[in-house]
Amino acid sequence: MKRWGFILVTAAVSLPVWGADQPLVLASQGSFFVGGETKTSPTLGGPGAAGAPAAPQDVTINQMYVQYQKPVNADRHVPVVMVHGCCLSSKTWETTPDGRMGWNEYFVRKGRSVYLADQSSRARSGFDATVINAVKSGAAPPSQLPNIFAASHQTSWTLFRFGPEFNKAFPDEQFPVQAADELYKQMIPDLNGTLPTPNPTLKNMAALAVQLKGAVLIGHSESGFFPEEAALEDPSGVRGIISIEMGCPEKKPDELAKLAKIPILIMFGDHLGDVPGRFANTWTTNFDTCQKFVGQVKQAGGDAEMMSLPAMGIKGNSHMLMQDKNNLQLADLILGWIDQHVERTKSARR
Amino acid sequence: MKRWGFILVTAAVSLPVWGADQPLVLASQGSFFVGGETKTSPTLGGPGAAGAPAAPQDVTINQMYVQYQKPVNADRHVPVVMVHGCCLSSKTWETTPDGRMGWNEYFVRKGRSVYLADQSSRARSGFDATVINAVKSGAAPPSQLPNIFAASHQTSWTLFRFGPEFNKAFPDEQFPVQAADELYKQMIPDLNGTLPTPNPTLKNMAALAVQLKGAVLIGHSESGFFPEEAALEDPSGVRGIISIEMGCPEKKPDELAKLAKIPILIMFGDHLGDVPGRFANTWTTNFDTCQKFVGQVKQAGGDAEMMSLPAMGIKGNSHMLMQDKNNLQLADLILGWIDQHVERTKSARR
Numbered sequence: 001m002k003r004w005g006f007i008l009v010t011a012a013v014s015l016p017v018w019g020a021d022q023p024l025v026l027a028s029q030g031s032f033f034v035g036g037e038t039k040t041s042p043t044l045g046g047p048g049a050a051g052a053p054a055a056p057q058d059v060t061i062n063q064m065y066v067q068y069q070k071p072v073n074a075d076r077h078v079p080v081v082m083v084h085g086c087c088l089s090s091k092t093w094e095t096t097p098d099g100r101m102g103w104n105e106y107f108v109r110k111g112r113s114v115y116l117a118d119q120s121s122r123a124r125s126g127f128d129a130t131v132i133n134a135v136k137s138g139a140a141p142p143s144q145l146p147n148i149f150a151a152s153h154q155t156s157w158t159l160f161r162f163g164p165e166f167n168k169a170f171p172d173e174q175f176p177v178q179a180a181d182e183l184y185k186q187m188i189p190d191l192n193g194t195l196p197t198p199n200p201t202l203k204n205m206a207a208l209a210v211q212l213k214g215a216v217l218i219g220h221s222e223s224g225f226f227p228e229e230a231a232l233e234d235p236s237g238v239r240g241i242i243s244i245e246m247g248c249p250e251k252k253p254d255e256l257a258k259l260a261k262i263p264i265l266i267m268f269g270d271h272l273g274d275v276p277g278r279f280a281n282t283w284t285t286n287f288d289t290c291q292k293f294v295g296q297v298k299q300a301g302g303d304a305e306m307m308s309l310p311a312m313g314i315k316g317n318s319h320m321l322m323q324d325k326n327n328l329q330l331a332d333l334i335l336g337w338i339d340q341h342v343e344r345t346k347s348a349r350r
Numbered sequence: 351m352k353r354w355g356f357i358l359v360t361a362a363v364s365l366p367v368w369g370a371d372q373p374l375v376l377a378s379q380g381s382f383f384v385g386g387e388t389k390t391s392p393t394l395g396g397p398g399a400a401g402a403p404a405a406p407q408d409v410t411i412n413q414m415y416v417q418y419q420k421p422v423n424a425d426r427h428v429p430v431v432m433v434h435g436c437c438l439s440s441k442t443w444e445t446t447p448d449g450r451m452g453w454n455e456y457f458v459r460k461g462r463s464v465y466l467a468d469q470s471s472r473a474r475s476g477f478d479a480t481v482i483n484a485v486k487s488g489a490a491p492p493s494q495l496p497n498i499f500a501a502s503h504q505t506s507w508t509l510f511r512f513g514p515e516f517n518k519a520f521p522d523e524q525f526p527v528q529a530a531d532e533l534y535k536q537m538i539p540d541l542n543g544t545l546p547t548p549n550p551t552l553k554n555m556a557a558l559a560v561q562l563k564g565a566v567l568i569g570h571s572e573s574g575f576f577p578e579e580a581a582l583e584d585p586s587g588v589r590g591i592i593s594i595e596m597g598c599p600e601k602k603p604d605e606l607a608k609l610a611k612i613p614i615l616i617m618f619g620d621h622l623g624d625v626p627g628r629f630a631n632t633w634t635t636n637f638d639t640c641q642k643f644v645g646q647v648k649q650a651g652g653d654a655e656m657m658s659l660p661a662m663g664i665k666g667n668s669h670m671l672m673q674d675k676n677n678l679q680l681a682d683l684i685l686g687w688i689d690q691h692v693e694r695t696k697s698a699r700r
Contacts, residue, residue, distance in 0.1 A: 023422060024376040029455065030445035033535040044500040044539075057502030060534040065441065072373060089474040091415065095380035105379065123474045124439040126538025129498040132482065136495040145486040148479040150394040152407030184410040185383040188476025189394075 020101050024109065029069040034211070035120070035204040036063030043133035062200035065124040066208060069104070070113040078239050078342055079113040079212045083205060085221030085246075087151040087190045089123035090116035092220065096323040097182035103322045106331050115208065115215070119192070119223060120200045127191040146193035153184050159279045160319040161271045170271055172316035174324035183320065190222075198233070205230035209237025216240035216338055221319065225249060231262055238262055240342035242334060245269065245319050247286040248293035253300070260302030263341035265334070266290050269317030269324075270310045283319075303341055307333065370451045374459065379419040384561070385470070385554040386413030393483035412550035415474040416558060419454070420463040428589050428692055429463040429562045433555060435571030435596075437501040437540045439473035440466035442570065446673040447532035453672045456681050465558065465565070469542070469573065470550040477541040496543035503534050509629050510669040511621045520621055522666035524674035533670065540572070548579070555580035559587025566590035566688055571669065575599065581612055588612055590692035592684060595619065595669050597636040598643035603650070610652030613691035615684070616640050619667030619674075620660045633669075653691055657683065 042056045066081075067090065082104065084092040093116055094102040107114045121127040134140035151159065154166045162177050163169040169177045192199065205226060209215040214237055217227035224246025231238040232255055241264040248266075251259065268290070272283035290306065297304035309317050309330070317324050324330070392406045416431075417440065432454065434442040443466055444452040457464045471477040484490035501509065504516045512527050513519040519527045542549065555576060559565040564587055567577035574596025581588040582605055591614045598616075601609065618640070622633035640656065647654035659667050659680070667674050674680070 020378070024379060026374040026376065028370070029374060030449075030452075031441060032445060032449075033532065036535045038503070038534075041500075041502070044498075044502055057504045058534075059500055059502050060531070060537065063535040065439075065535075067444075089415075091381060091474050094417075095382060099380075099382075102380075118474070124441050124468070124536075124538065126535075129500060129539040132495060133498055135485065135492050136497070138492065142485050142488065142492055145482060147486070148394075148483055150391075150409055150479060152391070152394060152409050153388070154407045181410070182383065184388075184408075185386045185413040185415075185476075186474075187410065188474065189479040 024105065025072055027070045027072045027074055031065065031067040033063045033065055034208045035200055036060045041130045043130050043137065061128040062120050063125055064120045064201060064204035065118045066115050068113065068115045069108045071108050071111050073111060074113045077112045079115060079215045080107055080218060081115045081117060081205065081208055081215050082218045083117050083119060083223040083226055085223050087149055087187050089188060090118050091186045093322060096176065096327065097179035098176035103327065103331050106328055110335055120204060121191045121195050128194050146191060148193060149190040151187045156183065156187060158275050158277065161275055162318055164275060170316060173318065174316040174326055175318035175320055176325055202226060202229045202233050206234040206237065210234065212237065214239040216242060216342055218242040220244040221246055228259055232258060235262060240338060248290040256296050256300045260297050260300035264297060264304040265307060265337050266294060267307045268309065269319060269321045270315050374455065375422055377420045377422045377424055381415065381417040383413045383415055384558045385550055386410045391480045393480050393487065411478040412470050413475055414470045414551060414554035415468045416465050418463060418465045419458045421458050421461050423461065424463040427462045429465060429565045430457055430568060431465045431467060431555065431558055431565050432568045433467050433469060433573040433576055435573050437499055437537050439538060440468050441536045443672055446526065446677065447529035448526035453677065453681050456678055460685055470554060471541045471545050478544050496541060498543060499540040501537045506534065506537060508625050508627065511625055512668055514625060520666060523668065524666040524676055525668035525670055526675055552576060552579045552583050556584040556587065560584065562587065564589040566592060566692055568592040570594040571596055578609055582608060585612060590688060598640040606646050606650045610647050610650035614647060614654040615657060615687050616644060617657045618659065619669060619671045620665055
């Protein structure tokens with residue numbers, strides 16, 4: 001192969017690598033799938049044959065698409081897996097709606113290998129469309145169609161706590177509301193209603209952590225408690241758990257005992273009780289369930305921390321805090337927590 | 351902000367940058383959307399309110415998600431936009447099913463800015479789920495459901511010309527058939543049946559080319575002729591067209607005259623007529639329509655080239671030639687064509 005296409009990389013001194021104005025140096029990048037099973041589908045025969053092909057054929061379902069970037073010297077830190085919430089894709093973690101650096105790149109620039117997963121049934125992971133074609137052809141009743149969720153502009157604004165009512169922002173709002181239209185483009189239909197129980201994403205996250213020989217799992221909103229659930233499926237690869245803005249379901253003592261072996265960070269933003277109407281109690285209730293969960297994990301001997309941003313003097317953060325104007329400040333809090341609770345633990349064990 | 355997290359980048363000599371074992375140096379990367387319109391949907395109210403929310407709310411539809419990487423000195427070359435085919439996402443262009451470097455990274459290592467677009471209604475671009483929820487709630491009949499296409503394992507194998515029958519490969523097959531299961535994980539439902547006419551992806555591709563102040567558009571299979579159609583929507587940003595393995599629809603003289611102003615490359619792989627059964631004539635017919643199209647563009651004074659790989663002595667290429675074992679050799683052919691037909695033209699015009 002010809003050796004052309006050279007770039008001269010010269011640096012007399014060490015370069016600060018976190019700035020968006022600095023080149024990003026990757027040891028490697030790529031994408032792959034975790035999980036997935038073959039299903040013989042009566043309605044998915046191939047292009048041009050929707051509805052009822054001649055014979056049932058095989059498709060792959062429940063796989064999880066993962067895109068990764070590794071910095072140079074990636075082995076100094078534990079890899080980080082980021083999983084998005086409802087009605088969103090991994091775009092969540094990338095360039096913010098107003099065009100700033102997302103957590104995905106910032107974490108890489110801070111020396112972490114980052115793995116972005118599209119939830120099974122969402123975005124590049126695909127979904128099982130069998131039943132939709134079956135209903136179209138009359139082979140199944142409309143009631144069997146999945147519930148498809150989408151977050152409207154109106155719902156996003158208030159549920160994500162940009163302000164007290166649609167198109168009115170809180171005075172100290174950290175979400176870049178002038179770019180809300182760009183967030184709305186990220187909101188895509190949620191087809192988790194097509195998935196079996198338990199959600200394959202949980203098993204896939206646990207398997208990815210094993211494949212990486214240890215990883216910190218980060219979930220947000222719909223997927224906020226997925227790291228805990230993944231660890232309950234298989235804790236062997238889960239080195240740390242970061243859960244952002246979700247409800248914490250009641251866990252049994254044996255489950256709490258398992259989770260108490262893994263450092264857990266929970267993070268909530270501001271204005272939890274400041275949205276009137278349909279979502280008035282959503283966030284305060286979620287916060288309370290997680291506060292209780294943190295207490296229970298601690299009681300079981302675990303290392304769990306509730307990081308309430310306003311309680312730390314960091315005001316105005318929305319539900320989409322990885323996109324908020326102070327998103328890199330919050331990333332630093334998380335990176336610091338990983339250093340202290342996940343990686344120091346590793347050294348201590350040696 | 352604290353200045354920590356340094357990486358020492360030192361290189362006494364120039365580095366060959368195309369090898370997967372060499373660091374990848376990016377000037378920048380990110381993602382954004384092109385296009386998109388607000389739609390007031392009667393059935394998409396937000397999480398927990400599928401079917402019939404209290405009042406119709408707004409969602410954004412028809413947007414196109416784009417992920418990009420720019421190498422250092424990107425302004426030396428025209429940016430390249432890659433758009434995937436049916437039942438696939440931009441994963442098409444990334445790490446191959448057997449784990450080799452995809453065209454996305456290779457083109458960046460060859461100094462090109464690369465923009466990967468998920469077609470409108472696919473993957474991270476989302477889709478309009480209004481009608482599916484309407485059918486579920488009884489507000490619309492099942493016949494209004496979109497045709498959803500998926501390529502089964504069996505269909506993919508023969509339609510993509512891995513071999514004459516399922517799980518039997520051609521002796522000289524270039525697709526890494528031992529990793530076919532990994533390709534099947536990339537095959538996701540195609541919801542283009544939910545889109546209006548003309549397909550918004552065409553307008554979005556043309557708009558992206560304008561936004562980039564000139565770009566080469568690459569399409570494949572379902573999207574193979576999208577670059578031409580995008581140029582007919584608005585040619586002002588389209589500096590070059592690369593169409594891979596599709597049918598070429600009949601074009602009128604005024605359309606041919608417009609397309610004759612843009613360099614066009616069409617590429618086909620091998621074994622076009624070697625698959626029996628349902629797809630026996632698919633590829634030979636497609637090839638013939640494109641051969642005719644090339645002749646017509648030339649007759650209109652244009653620069654159009656049919657690159658038939660077997661005619662050049664390159665044997666065994668499948669429909670997924672960006673994933674074939676010789677994918678980087680084929681990328682070099684395309685890069686060379688861009689240098690000769692798009693970028694030399696630019697210099698000549700100065």
